[in-house]
Amino acid sequence: MESKRNERMRNARMESGLSQQQLADAVGATRQTIGLIEAGRYNPSLKLCTAICKTLGKTLGDLFWE
Numbered sequence: 001m002e003s004k005r006n007e008r009m010r011n012a013r014m015e016s017g018l019s020q021q022q023l024a025d026a027v028g029a030t031r032q033t034i035g036l037i038e039a040g041r042y043n044p045s046l047k048l049c050t051a052i053c054k055t056l057g058k059t060l061g062d063l064f065w066e
Contacts, residue, residue, distance in 0.1 A: 005040045006040055009052065010038045012056045012058050013034075016055075018055075026051075029048060
């Protein structure tokens with residue numbers, strides 16, 4: 001996970017037309033968790049990262065790896 005803001009995840013979510021709440025509902029997380037990940041203030045589990053990638057149609061490399 002990047003230590004800075006996760007702009008790639010935020011941009012992918014917005015391109016998919018999903019709100020933080022919609023993404024959270026799709027991956028079984030809270031809206032607050034999604035917001036913290038996007039702010040770079042929460043290090044999600046691999047399971048959550050994978051669920052986010054699957055929902056947004058992206059790879060781990062696209063969203064989380066440098």
